[in-house]
Amino acid sequence: MSEHSGPRPVSPTLFGAGGDWLPVTAGESGACVFRSADAARYAKCVPAADAADLRAERDRTAWLSGQGVPGPQVLDWYSGDAGACLVTSAVTGVPADQVQADELWASWERIADAVRRLHELPVTECPFRWGLDAMVAVARDVVARDAVNPEFLPVEQQHTPAAELLARVSREIPRRRDQEVADTVVCHGDLCLPNIILDPQTLDVSGFIDLGRLGPADRHADLALLLTNARETWADEERARTADVAFAKRYDISLDRDRLRFYLHLDPLTWG
Numbered sequence: 506m507s508e509h510s511g512p513r514p515v516s517p518t519l520f521g522a523g524g525d526w527l528p529v530t531a532g533e534s535g536a537c538v539f540r541s542a543d544a545a546r547y548a549k550c551v552p553a554a555d556a557a558d559l560r561a562e563r564d565r566t567a568w569l570s571g572q573g574v575p576g577p578q579v580l581d582w583y584s585g586d587a588g589a590c591l592v593t594s595a596v597t598g599v600p601a602d603q604v605q606a607d608e609l610w611a612s613w614e615r616i617a618d619a620v621r622r623l624h625e626l627p628v629t630e631c632p633f634r635w636g637l638d639a640m641v642a643v644a645r646d647v648v649a650r651d652a653v654n655p656e657f658l659p660v661e662q663q664h665t666p667a668a669e670l671l672a673r674v675s676r677e678i679p680r681r682r683d684q685e686v687a688d689t690v691v692c693h694g695d696l697c698l699p700n701i702i703l704d705p706q707t708l709d710v711s712g713f714i715d716l717g718r719l720g721p722a723d724r725h726a727d728l729a730l731l732l733t734n735a736r737e738t739w740a741d742e743e744r745a746r747t748a749d750v751a752f753a754k755r756y757d758i759s760l761d762r763d764r765l766r767f768y769l770h771l772d773p774l775t776w777g
Contacts, residue, residue, distance in 0.1 A: 517548040520583035520590040540595070546580060548592045556589035562717035563591050565633055569719060574623050575712035598711035602698035602738065609698075609738050612708035613748060616701060617755035619710035620727065624690035628721045631691045635720025637682055644671055644774035652777030659769065667774065674771045681767055685723040694718025696727040697734040725761060728752075729768040732760075 517526045517539055525542035536555065539548045551559045560582075567579045577593035584590075601609060601616065647653055653667040662670055693700065695718050702711040732749055739745040753760050 515550040515552055515588050515590075517550060517590055517592065519587055520550070520585065522548055522581060522583060522590060522592055545595055546592055547577070547595055548590055550588060550590040552588040553586060554588075556584055558717060559589045559591050560584070561633075562715075565716040565719040566591075566593060568632065569713070569716055572626055574626065575619070575710060576716065577712065577714060596702040596712035596714055598702040598704045600699045601701040601703050602734070604703060604705075604708075604738075606738050606740055606744075608703075608708060609735065610748070612703050612710070613751060614755045615709055616731075617752045619701070619713070620693075620696065620731065621756050623693060623713065624724050624727070626691040628689055628691055631719075631721055633720040635692065635694050635718055636689070636722040637678065637685050637726075639720075640722075640726070640771055640775055641675070641678060644674075644771060647774055647777035650777065653774055654776060657773035657776055659773075662770070662773075670770065671774055674767065674774070677767055681723070681764070684761075684764060688723055688725075689721045690724045690727075692718075692720065692722040692724065692727045694720060694722070694727070696731045698731070698738070723764065723768070724758075725764040726768045726772070728758075728760065729765040730772060732765065733769055 515537055516528075517524075524546070526539040526548060527542060529538040529540050529547070536549055536551045536559070539550070540546070541548075549559060549562075563579055563582055566577055569576050570578045575596070577596050579591070579593055581592035582590070583592075601612070604612070648667045648671045651667070653670075655663045658670070693713055693716065695715055696713075700713060700715045702714060703709070704711050732745075732752065735748060736742075736745045739748055749760065
């Protein structure tokens with residue numbers, strides 16, 4: 506057998522993207538992420554089976570870059586039999602999960618401002634679909650394929666069958682759908698700290714990244730992920746509660762704990 510037989514690795518050079526590329530990490534669903542040698546560009550490459558999802562991320566990234574919300578710009582797009590490759594500009598800074606607790610606290614109100622700015626975009630002008638019904642459809646598919654990652658679940662749910670977890674959230678769908686109709690905003694869709702880039706000098710928000718799920722949804726779908734993920738940085742639960750209060754005050758919202766819990770239980774079922 507020739508040493509060149511077998512599938513070629515999915516990379517920017519396979520698609521003809523010029524320049525030197527350094528692998529960064531492997532992403533969800535077989536995606537591979539690369540950074541250009543000059544750190545000015547990122548490339549996400551996927552096999553053909555995942556090209557449609559990457560195309561959706563391309564379209565969302567391009568749309569958001571025209572809305573005045575900071576984030577990457579689409580530079581190039583390649584697709585073919587081997588798969589697809591999205592090249593975007595780099596968002597300068599450091600992911601918010603990589604800063605110390607005091608630095609995250611210093612940036613906390615600025616993060617709240619940036620999230621509110623995103624959520625204030627006109628829903629009627631957003632051409633994409635996400636929201637509760639789409640989340641539930643994805644969750645049903647993931648559960649049916651027995652593909653739920655237990656590590657994504659809350660600790661108390663990690664030994665509960667995924668079908669039972671889905672049944673629990675499904676019982677709440679009619680009520681949550683009514684709440685979403687009354688409080689729909691343009692959501693990021695995966696608003697965790699790694700997807701918020703901070704300027705390490707000023708601690709301002711440089712931009713949001715990984716926009717493949719951007720679309721109209723209940724704002725609590727975003728806030729549940731952000732506030733819960735931030736708990737991994739805060740020193741203890743008391744500091745976390747203080748941070749929740751500070752965020753809510755700056756964002757100008759009375760947090761609905763029941764809705765936060767619902768979306769925190771639904772989201773892990775949508776990844777697989």
